[in-house]
Amino acid sequence: DQQVKQNSPSLSVQEGRISILNCDYTNSMFDYFLWYKKYPAEGPTFLISISSIKDKNEDGRFTVFLNKSAKHLSLHIVPSQPGDSAVYFCAASETSGTYKYIFGTGTRLKVLA
Amino acid sequence: EPEVTQTPSHQVTQMGQEVILRCVPISNHLYFYWYRQILGQKVEFLVSFYNNEISEKSEIFDDQFSVERPDGSNFTLKIRSTKLEDSAMYFCASRRRSTEAFFGQGTRLTVV
Numbered sequence: 083d084q085q086v087k088q089n090s091p092s093l094s095v096q097e098g099r100i101s102i103l104n105c106d107y108t109n110s111m112f113d114y115f116l117w118y119k120k121y122p123a124e125g126p127t128f129l130i131s132i133s134s135i136k137d138k139n140e141d142g143r144f145t146v147f148l149n150k151s152a153k154h155l156s157l158h159i160v161p162s163q164p165g166d167s168a169v170y171f172c173a174a175s176e177t178s179g180t181y182k183y184i185f186g187t188g189t190r191l192k193v194l195a
Numbered sequence: 196e197p198e199v200t201q202t203p204s205h206q207v208t209q210m211g212q213e214v215i216l217r218c219v220p221i222s223n224h225l226y227f228y229w230y231r232q233i234l235g236q237k238v239e240f241l242v243s244f245y246n247n248e249i250s251e252k253s254e255i256f257d258d259q260f261s262v263e264r265p266d267g268s269n270f271t272l273k274i275r276s277t278k279l280e281d282s283a284m285y286f287c288a289s290r291r292r293s294t295e296a297f298f299g300q301g302t303r304l305t306v307v
Contacts, residue, residue: 125298180243
């Protein structure tokens, strides 16, 4: 029962270029989406979120795009930096409920200097 | 910057023993959660807690698990009789109303 999927387990990008991380979901009740970054042996760190009433949210180098009809969201990082190398998880929740997060399996991003 | 604090960072326990994982959420937060991540797998929801009671729990959160907020600051997860498959990173999270959740650094539980 994979309600949130990240189909790319890993991604390598050159420093300065754009990183695009993708996430798909199946539950149409999800209306709040987030991206978290995680280093080994640390907890997830919040990056950016988007409500289903929007299709784009931007914060500095990070932009999240939401395509509700395709049940797809993506995280763009521009420009990518070596410090961005980490595992990125997308998460989804229903704001009418307890706001529990359903996480994807993660994408390991490696930014090459 | 306020943060969620978890102790211990690593706990090794024998199978069948009880463990208590401790968390201090951010002080003005109202909603509390436990998640876990088995090595190499995704982060999974265990339980949510609001207004001094469990608001939702997953299938994983069976009768061996319990949560408490005994004193208004700590939030604990107890596993009554640990099994090998309970070995995982356990993350506590908290949030205010309508905001993102902040996660602690995690407790690595190793059951031997």
